[in-house]
Amino acid sequence: MAELIVKTFYDNLKNGKLMGLKCPKCGTHSFPPKGTCNKCGNPDLTWVQMSGEGKINIYSVLNYPGGEFQAVAPYAFGLVKMKEGPVYYTMVKGVDLDDPWKGNMKLPVDATAKVEKIGTKNVVVFYAKK
Amino acid sequence: MVGKPVASIIGVGCTTFGNVLSTPEIKGMTLQELYMTACKEAIKDAGLNAVKDIDAFYIGNYLPQSSHQLSENSQTCDWLGLQGKPSMNFATACSTSNVGLGLAAMSVMSGKHDCVLVTAGEILDSQPKETAETVASTPLEREPLDIGKMFYWTMYGADTIYDNYGAATGFAYYGPWQMIEYGRRYKYSLEEMDRIEYMIRRNDRLHASLNPKSLMKETYEEEARKAGYKDPFEYWKKTNPFGAWPVRAKSFLNTCDGASAYIVCNPKLAAKMTDKKPIDILGWGWSTTNTPFFEDPLEYTSHKLAYAEAYKMAGVQGKDLDYLTTHSCSATMAELESAETGGYFKHGEAGKAILEGRTLYTGDKPMNVTGGRHAFGHAWSASAGAELYEIVKQMRGEAGKRQMANDVKLAGLQNEGALFHAAVTILKRR
Ligand SMILES: [Zn+2]
Numbered sequence: 423m424a425e426l427i428v429k430t431f432y433d434n435l436k437n438g439k440l441m442g443l444k445c446p447k448c449g450t451h452s453f454p455p456k457g458t459c460n461k462c463g464n465p466d467l468t469w470v471q472m473s474g475e476g477k478i479n480i481y482s483v484l485n486y487p488g489g490e491f492q493a494v495a496p497y498a499f500g501l502v503k504m505k506e507g508p509v510y511y512t513m514v515k516g517v518d519l520d521d522p523w524k525g526n527m528k529l530p531v532d533a534t535a536k537v538e539k540i541g542t543k544n545v546v547v548f549y550a551k552k
Numbered sequence: 553m554v555g556k557p558v559a560s561i562i563g564v565g566c567t568t569f570g571n572v573l574s575t576p577e578i579k580g581m582t583l584q585e586l587y588m589t590a591c592k593e594a595i596k597d598a599g600l601n602a603v604k605d606i607d608a609f610y611i612g613n614y615l616p617q618s619s620h621q622l623s624e625n626s627q628t629c630d631w632l633g634l635q636g637k638p639s640m641n642f643a644t645a646c647s648t649s650n651v652g653l654g655l656a657a658m659s660v661m662s663g664k665h666d667c668v669l670v671t672a673g674e675i676l677d678s679q680p681k682e683t684a685e686t687v688a689s690t691p692l693e694r695e696p697l698d699i700g701k702m703f704y705w706t707m708y709g710a711d712t713i714y715d716n717y718g719a720a721t722g723f724a725y726y727g728p729w730q731m732i733e734y735g736r737r738y739k740y741s742l743e744e745m746d747r748i749e750y751m752i753r754r755n756d757r758l759h760a761s762l763n764p765k766s767l768m769k770e771t772y773e774e775e776a777r778k779a780g781y782k783d784p785f786e787y788w789k790k791t792n793p794f795g796a797w798p799v800r801a802k803s804f805l806n807t808c809d810g811a812s813a814y815i816v817c818n819p820k821l822a823a824k825m826t827d828k829k830p831i832d833i834l835g836w837g838w839s840t841t842n843t844p845f846f847e848d849p850l851e852y853t854s855h856k857l858a859y860a861e862a863y864k865m866a867g868v869q870g871k872d873l874d875y876l877t878t879h880s881c882s883a884t885m886a887e888l889e890s891a892e893t894g895g896y897f898k899h900g901e902a903g904k905a906i907l908e909g910r911t912l913y914t915g916d917k918p919m920n921v922t923g924g925r926h927a928f929g930h931a932w933s934a935s936a937g938a939e940l941y942e943i944v945k946q947m948r949g950e951a952g953k954r955q956m957a958n959d960v961k962l963a964g965l966q967n968e969g970a971l972f973h974a975a976v977t978i979l980k981r982r
Contacts, residue, residue, distance in 0.1 A: 428713055454714040456842070480736075480849060482728030483797035487721050488700070495798075499724040501849070509844040511715075511725055522797060523742040526732050 427455050430469070435544045438537045440474055443467035458483065474535035475505040475539040478514050478550055481529075483522050490541025498522070502533060502548045513540075516550035553795040557832030557980070559657035560822035562597025562815050565590040566941040568765045569810035569929035573694060577765075578809065582691050583619050586673045586811035587611065588631045590937075594669070594813040598826045599889040602633030605825065606815070607665035610655050610670030612648035616970075617635045618679045618697055619689050620876070622672025632669065644838075645709050645969030646930070647810055648672050649937030653965075653977045654836040656816035666818045667825065672933040673811030676702055702807065706932070709970035711843045720843075723882050725928050727799045729849040730885035736918065737850065738900045742798060748903050750788045753803050753926055755912055756880070762913070762954035765938070767929030768809045787862045803884045808929035812937025814944075822982075829982060831944050835865025836977040845972045850889050850899075854974035855966070859894040865868040866978035868893025868962060874979075877939045880924040886951065891919060892965055894976070913956045917930035921956060936967040936975070947981040976982065 426542065427443070431454055434441040441454035446468055450461040453472055458465050481500035486492070500514035516526030533548040568577035595602055596711075609632065611625045621627060625639040626793045627801055652670035659665045678694040680687060690942040695707045753772065754841065759764035771782050781787035788800070795801040822830035838910065839857035846852045863869055878890035888902040899904060911919040922928040922942045925935060943963045945951045965977045 431714075479797065480729050480732055482724050482732065482799075483723065483794070484724055485793070485802075486795055487724075491721075499720065499796075501725065501729065501844075501847075503847065509847045511720055511844055523732070523735075526736060 425457070425461055430547070431455055432544070435537055435546070440472040440535055440537070440546060442470055442472045444470040449503075451508050453504060453506070453508040453510060472535075473505050476502045476510070476533050476535070476548060477530040478517065478533045478548060479512050480503055480526060481517055485521060490543060492542055500548065503530070504505045510546070513545055513547045514550065515547055516552070529546065553867045554980070555834045555865060557819040557834060557982070559660045560819045560830040560982070561653075561833065561940070561944055561979070562598065562814075562817050562822055562826040562828060562830055563594040563596075564941045564944045565595075565809045565813040565857060566706055566765055567812070568936050569767045569808045569931055570940065572675055572809045573678050573696065574844050578825045580692070582630045583621060583624070583673055586675070586809065587624070587628050587671050587813070589812035590673065590811040591632045591669060591671050592814050593739075598815045598828065598904055600667070600815065600825065602669075604744050605667055606634060606637065606669045607667050608637055608659060609669040609671070610642055610652050611639060612643050612652060612670075613674060614643045614645050614709070614932040615674060615676065615702070615705055616649060618702060619675055620680045627662065632671075634669070643933055644973040644975065645971070646879065646932050646935060647967040647969035647973050647975040648933035649935070649940065649955045650965055650967040650975035650977055651973075652814075652837060652937070653816065653833055654838065654938070654975070657833050659928065660816060660818045664807070666821055668816050669813065670814035670816065670937070671811060672937055674931040674934050675809040676807040677809055680814030691813050699807065706970060711971070713845050720751065721796070723796045723799070723846070725849070727882055727885050728796045731798050733780060734888055734903060735847040738903060740903060745798065746789070747785065748888070748906055749800065749803055750785055751906050752884050752887055753907070754784065756920065756923045756927040759913060759921045760927030761953070763922055766882070766923050766927060767806055767876070768923065768927040770824070782842045783886055799884065803926070805881045805925040805930045806927070808931050810929065810931035810934050812934045812941055814937060814940055829897060829948050830982055831947055832980045834868065834978045834980050835862050836975065837863075838866065839863025839974045841972045843971075852856065852886075852889065852891050852972070852974065854968070854972050855890055855893045858974040858976040859966070861975035862964070862978050868978060870964070873944065873964045874958045874960040875918050875921075876966065877920055877922075877924075877943065877964070878918055878966050881930065881968070884926070891923065894964060894966060913954055916958065918956050921954065936965065939965055939967070943979055947979070
């Protein structure tokens with residue numbers, strides 16, 4: 423059987439599930455999932471559902487993102503350190519868009535992932551916890 | 553201990569960076585004529601004969617969508633006098649012509665070749681008319697290329713599997729996050745960071761104004777004055793909205809057309825092959841990362857690894873360099889990050905140095921004296937070669953009115969390609 427990592431990821435995303443790969447040898451997570459462990463080189467990884475928990479460390483504000491994302495601009499785009507270890511760059515919400523400089527000075531903040539439909543795409547959005 | 557030369561640069565060439573539809577020096581040129589112009593200059597610079605002296609060549613181009621060409625090596629060999637010689641096409645996007653130094657060095661280090669020509673060229677602002685029956689029917693009929701379309705193609709080089717689904721544009725994290733993190737960590741206000749960004753681009757414009765081959769010939773002060781502003785920083789703030797906040801739209805790179813070339817030979821033969829002072833390659837480092845490029849915005853993983861590998865091979869440290877070029881692409885603020893990751897400045901010191909004018913060509917820690925990707929212009933694969941051209945001219949003392957105050961004996965060349973390939977090469981004047 424073909425190892426279809428990309429299809430598995432996107433099919434699950436449609437149902438609101440964040441699927442990653444985990445290395446059974448060293449415990450390193452890969453998200454979004456790539457095929458080989460970059461820590462220990464193990465080629466045989468197993469699927470796990472990610473907790474969707476993480477911390478937003480920094481964000482910029484996109485005024486002219488282009489494409490389908492122009493309709494929802496301006497929005498914040500942040501660096502998220504996921505609970506399981508991976509670093510993920512994505513749209514973040516619940517952060518200060520009026521004074522983003524001040525907002526960034528208050529980070530990091532705990533955040534939870536939610537899959538949202540933007541245009542034709544299912545996007546992993548991290549929401550800052552109040 | 554400073555390492556031994558592994559290869560030597562004995563000739564350099566570079567076209568004017570501009571637009572083949574309008575810039576007089578390159579107007580009407582095809583991609584082959586851009587390569588040819590840069591290569592002829594490099595071959596003449598070294599005092600060589602292509603047929604007799606050059607054993608092999610490498611040729612770089614990143615964007616075939618705008619050139620409408622593949623296999624530039626076979627299409628260009630006879631334009632350079634290299635019909636029948638071994639060659640290959642290669643690309644690592646905007647680090648291509650930095651990587652060519654390592655490729656050529658490996659060729660001569662293996663003993664396979666004594667003398668290798670490297671060239672890279674790009675046409676980004678126009679494309680052949682698409683109405684033609686065959687590509688060969690339109691070499692002279694070009695039409696302006698929409699910049700949105702050009703960037704769409706360029707971003708074929710960024711994680712096409714996952715990145716777009718994260719609502720990313722490359723410019724969200726490549727520049728803005730460095731600016732925020734630098735201010736946050738080293739206690740600069742947003743206004744102060746804005747001034748640092750302004751100073752980097754203002755310096756780029758000053759440097760480019762001194763360079764006859766640059767895209768932008770007007771200083772920022774002149775532009776502001778023409779627009780009716782006495783204070784150029786006021787002009788910067790008033791007429792330049794945030795693109796990806798907090799980076800301003802007009803701090804962006806400026807695309808153009810152009811080509812660069814250089815000749816690399818066995819270091820033992822360099823003095824025999826040319827009368828010019830050889831510039832030795834002491835070492836290089838390459839590093840490749842997919843998204844995410846870093847966890848700490850002020851230390852790109854690939855920058856750290858490429859600098860470390862290059863310094864180890866060269867037997868030098870960042871603080872030893874008399875000059876450093878960083879890629880300074882869309883990410884004005886990556887200039888701070890790269891210079892500090894590369895140890896040219898201690899962490900937290902690059903911002904202050906830029907404000908004090910120390911990175912100008914007249915300063916004691918000069919950087920990016922061509923005007924970089926913003927003001928010299930960015931012709932993707934060819935740009936690193938344009939920076940190398942300047943390093944070689946500066947090291948030989950041939951830079952005329954733009955000659956640096958520093959006597960540059962040891963220099964670093966850092967570039968990065970979409971998305972993300974970092975290359976660092978360490979060069980030393982013999
Ligand atoms: Zn592992």
